[in-house]
Amino acid sequence: MHILVIGAAGMVGRKLAQRLTRDGELQGRQITAMTLADVVAADAPDGFDGRVTIEAVDLSEPASAERLIASRPDVIFHLAAIVSGEAELDFEKGYKINLDGTRYLFEAIRLARMADGYCPRVVFTSSIAVVGAPLPYPIPDEFHTTPLTSYGTQKAICELLLSDYSRKGYFDGIGIRLPTICIRPGKPNKAASGFFSNILREPLVGQEAILPVGEDVRHWHASPRSAVGFLIHGANIDLETVGPRRNLSMPGLSATVGEQIEALRRVAGEKAVKLIRHEPDEMIMRICAGWAPGFEANRARALGFIAESSFDEIIRVHIEDELGGKL
Amino acid sequence: MHILVIGAAGMVGRKLAQRLTRDGELQGRQITAMTLADVVAADAPDGFDGRVTIEAVDLSEPASAERLIASRPDVIFHLAAIVSGEAELDFEKGYKINLDGTRYLFEAIRLARMADGYCPRVVFTSSIAVVGAPLPYPIPDEFHTTPLTSYGTQKAICELLLSDYSRKGYFDGIGIRLPTICIRPGKPNKAASGFFSNILREPLVGQEAILPVGEDVRHWHASPRSAVGFLIHGANIDLETVGPRRNLSMPGLSATVGEQIEALRRVAGEKAVKLIRHEPDEMIMRICAGWAPGFEANRARALGFIAESSFDEIIRVHIEDELGGKL
Known part of the structure; x- marks a missing residue:
């Protein structure tokens, strides 16, 4: 089992690599290799026995995705994004990284699928920013996505792409709409x-x-530990039980x-x-x-996703x- | 008043040009020029007194959009798309024309907006294919978009882009989710x-x-005449009354x-x-x-869109x- 984490230097990415190291397995198979990719070099997790490859890449470069999947990782966690505030201030950069970067990744996988049958699990982190006010409380699973930020728009678009690529059989995708992560470790930031x-x-x-x-x-909140738990469960879950609606509002x-x-x-x-x-x-x-x-998050709860x-x-x-x- | 119709050789595009010719005005201003664009040369409408420019362009060529807006049309009707069946059979072509083509157009307008303050009305034709089964009846305005075709995915993505570009003030956009057009004139086709x-x-x-x-x-049906009526009303409507949710399921x-x-x-x-x-x-x-x-189409009905x-x-x-x- 070879795992690729894109966005591995971020807070959730680091915790995910630690958790994978501790678990030692995913989908019931031993984890023998991890590729940790981010725009800066991520740290290797302490205590991992397998092969670790650190990739400092810019996903908005069209060639990056092909390089990342060249070794055909079995599971890809895609967490990379520029944050909401930055995507709002820099419209072009937001679309370039959050939309084009993701599309390059999906396209690289599709072309590999055509070439040699490669078909990884892709776990994509989306966000509650895909919805926008006015909002009911609680928000039903079938509520429309009318984001009020460019970041939310980019996430909503990637959700649609993920579903379509999955429907066509190019990969096995699942989109995880994370609540706001609380308590975020580290220093106070300007978000x-x-x-x-x-x-x-x-x-x-x-x-x-x-x-x-x-x-x-x-x-709407969930802990960093729950966020990592969602991603792991998204990698393990039988997608037949999820059906064609691959983007799930997580519990919180x-x-x-x-x-x-x-x-x-x-x-x-x-x-x-x-x-x-x-x-x-x-x-x-x-x-x-x-x-x-x-959110109601009824579907995700029924599928076994658990929060505090x-x-x-x-x-x-x-x-x-x-x-x-x-x- | 200069009007650009992209997709002017199609059934709805031709009827739209005829209706504009008959009305002679849009947004209360006399129509002095029409640019009719499509991948093949469209016919000039009979009886139009103003200047007609016929453009045979491929919108999926990045330079096409810039050329189409070089004369700064006041209202742009964007109807161009390859149809559902073709987008399903040719994945790359569907995304190239239905998604990239639209994005090139929106980007060209944004860059013009930055350069000289250009800010046209953009009326985009979307489709009921943005929703996917299982579906309630009637489908509420706030129902999520979970398309089950690549065509529907591409339309749903363009809706999101349209809202975001409009929210940022790059143009005044409105998305018109057309019912199935009935009775479609012409010969039986394979759709x-x-x-x-x-x-x-x-x-x-x-x-x-x-x-x-x-x-x-x-x-869910509406006549070709109603479809054209929706587009005209979308061009005339005060967008302040529409608010940030710019994509409307039309009545039918x-x-x-x-x-x-x-x-x-x-x-x-x-x-x-x-x-x-x-x-x-x-x-x-x-x-x-x-x-x-x-569909319920409550919002569109309240905003004055009318069907049979x-x-x-x-x-x-x-x-x-x-x-x-x-x-």
């Missing part, structure tokens, strides 16, 4: 959605965090900011909660108003995975 | 959906027609084949109905089962427009 993680992660280590929106803001936890804060109080006490500074930001409040409050069921659990996952298990 | 028109058009002129499916098959008439035949009996008598030969075709029946039975309300009316439109008003 408009960063505060959902900041207000938990920083207080848990005694640091202040800024909350720019009201406590009634409702959003719908919670208000107030509910996040209550969970923080239960897990880490009043002292932690006091580190959250309320500094309303009109622009972030306006952006937030268009975000998904939560409380914010206490999301916080505990962070403490276990990022803080060595203790506060 | 799987051809029988919906054949069983009316042929008997109306004393010819036999073959019905390959059962009379309980329900589908949901009818079973049996209801079509009853209307034929009322309009043309038993003699006409007797010319329909029942020859069940397993393959066509199977394809049919995945087609849209009908009975099959008698659809047949009478055909008699008026194609048979000189009499049987």
Whole structure:
């Protein structure tokens, strides 16, 4: 079993490589090789016994995809993308990387399929940004994709391509619409959605965090551990049970900011909660108003995808995975 | 007012040019020039007083779009596409013309927008093929696009691009999801959906027609005259009232084949109905089962798009427009 991870230097990509290393197998077969690709050189996961190939490639170069699949990996996790904010600021770059890059990959696989019958599993990370306001709550599985960002548009287009290439038998694809990842490890960043993680992660280590929106803001979350779990399950699942609608809204936890804060109080006490500074930001409040409050995700749940069921659990996952298990 | 019609040699394109000629104006302004583009040279409409430019171009050539918009037409009707069956048989050609061709057009307009502020109205013809079975009846406006053909995939992708380019202010776009056009004038063709028109058009002129499916098959129809009306209304409508969701399922008439035949009996008598030969075709029946039975089209109706309300009316439109008003 040879696995290719594209976007392996990102947060989810790194955690995925670690998980694959720990599991040692995928689809019931031993993992003997991993190719870790990203625009910068990714780190090899600690403790992996098989062959690791590190590829620093730009997927928006037409030749990159052919090079990545030359060794015919059995499973391809495609996580590479430029983020929402950057795709919105740089229209051409967003389409070049998030749309053309993905299309080059799909085309390279199709041509290999025609040439020698190659037919890998392709697990594609999509996003809840494929939907756009006004949104019902919860959002049904059959709700249309009317994104309000170029990033969301690019993800929605790649979902359509993935389904069509899969329907034609060029590869076995599945699209995983990730919730917002919370608690995102690392430093606070400038993403408009960063505060959902900041207000938990920083207080848990005694640091202040800024909350720019009201406590009634409702959003859709899953832990990094769940996100990796979705991808692994997407690689293992029998696609006959999925049928032709290959893009699935993943399960997650719908919670208000107030509910996040209550969970923080239960897990880490009043002292932690006091580190959250309320500094309303009109622009972030306006952006937030268009975000998904939560999905039904009935299909994905029925197919065995599992997420956290409380914010206490999301916080505990962070403490276990990022803080060595203790506060 | 200068109008560009791309796909002007097709059935709807020709009728559109005739209607524009008859109206003499669009958006309340006199039509002084028309550019009629297609992969073959289109005919100039009879009786048009303004300047007509005939362009035989292949939109899948990257330079074609720039040439077509060089004279900065105020309104662009984009109807060009290869049809469903051909896009299914030739995967590369379908994506090249139906997706890349449209993207070249949108990109050429965007670059012109950046260069000199050009911002035309773009009326794009989409299709009910953007949805795929299993389908509810009626299909709500907010139903997701899960096409089961490459053609439907390409149309759904172009819808997403149209919305994103419009949202960014690169042009004023609107996507018109056409019902199946009935009665399609001309000769019987090999399209799987051809029988919906054949069983009316042929008997109306004393010819036999073959019905390959059962009379309980329900589908979604509008006349060629209504299709042209949708496009004109799409060019005239105030897009502020449409909002960011720019792709609209058009109104139409949901009818079973049996209801079509009853209307034929009322309009043309038993003699006409007797010319329909029942020859069940397993393959066509199977394809049919995945087609849209009908849409709510609430948004489009509220925005003033109008279709026929009975099959008698659809047949009478055909008699008026194609048979000189009499049987």
